[in-house]
Amino acid sequence: MDSKQKNKKILALKRCINETFSKSRWKELGYWTDGKEIIQEHPRLLRSYDFGDDDYEDCILDVLETLIEKDSGNLEKIIEYTKLEEWLNENNRTDYDEIFGHTNPLLDSTEKVAISNSFDLQHHILRIRRSIESDPSAAIGSTKDMVESVLTIIVEGFGEQRNKEDDIPKLLKRVQGLLTVDPKKVDPDAIGSKTIKTTLSNLGQVVIGVAELRNMYGTGHGKSSPSKISPRHARLVVGAGATLAVFLMETYEYRKEKSLS
Numbered sequence: 001m002d003s004k005q006k007n008k009k010i011l012a013l014k015r016c017i018n019e020t021f022s023k024s025r026w027k028e029l030g031y032w033t034d035g036k037e038i039i040q041e042h043p044r045l046l047r048s049y050d051f052g053d054d055d056y057e058d059c060i061l062d063v064l065e066t067l068i069e070k071d072s073g074n075l076e077k078i079i080e081y082t083k084l085e086e087w088l089n090e091n092n093r094t095d096y097d098e099i100f101g102h103t104n105p106l107l108d109s110t111e112k113v114a115i116s117n118s119f120d121l122q123h124h125i126l127r128i129r130r131s132i133e134s135d136p137s138a139a140i141g142s143t144k145d146m147v148e149s150v151l152t153i154i155v156e157g158f159g160e161q162r163n164k165e166d167d168i169p170k171l172l173k174r175v176q177g178l179l180t181v182d183p184k185k186v187d188p189d190a191i192g193s194k195t196i197k198t199t200l201s202n203l204g205q206v207v208i209g210v211a212e213l214r215n216m217y218g219t220g221h222g223k224s225s226p227s228k229i230s231p232r233h234a235r236l237v238v239g240a241g242a243t244l245a246v247f248l249m250e251t252y253e254y255r256k257e258k259s260l261s
Helices: 003-020 023-032 036-040 045-051 056-070 074-082 084-091 093-101 109-113 121-130 136-157 168-178 193-217 231-260
Strands: none
Touching: 003 056, 003 074, 003 084, 003 093, 023 036, 023 045, 023 074, 036 045, 036 056, 045 056, 056 074, 074 084, 074 121, 084 093, 084 121, 121 136, 121 231, 136 168, 136 193, 136 231, 168 193, 193 231
């Protein structure tokens, strides 16, 4: 991340915090960032908040800079805790577009449909997209975990149990059968059957590709050293995985609703 983009995020955080924070949230942020002492021992921050002093915004910047100097990863932690992306989307579209619009688009209306009561898919995709720039390997690992969770939820949603030996490709095969989207069972006489079959078959390749990339570049399996994967590659994996997860969850919800009607 270049310094200009970093500075924009810090200034946006200052405005968001000034508008939304209570003293309790400041204390929570201290635990969230392992910076409790920085917040509670600041000579002016909480006092300035209590009395509505003019230097409160300066204190916010001072504390943000200290937390980020302590641990550069705290910038993304604070963005996640404050829900900065959502706040800017609602309150300052110009800043939102400059900071998040080109890399982390919010879910469109189609993706928002695919939210299960037991698994907030929207939240997971937003969280993963926020990590692409700062930690592309983690974004890939989280995408694999998200797809696996969606597959497991669908299997269990049909009253079945996931077997211990079920890896992601096996889970997908079961889910395709449950959702009646198995490419092998496409009616050959249906209009566009060849295209439908090809498209459904490619779902399996997306799943396998996400899983394999996670093993090569993503976090997991005890990996702790950074990989050479770039944000642009991670963005491709996250985009493909999110599209797949949304399609499967929407199909699942459609099948369940249809069975109840």
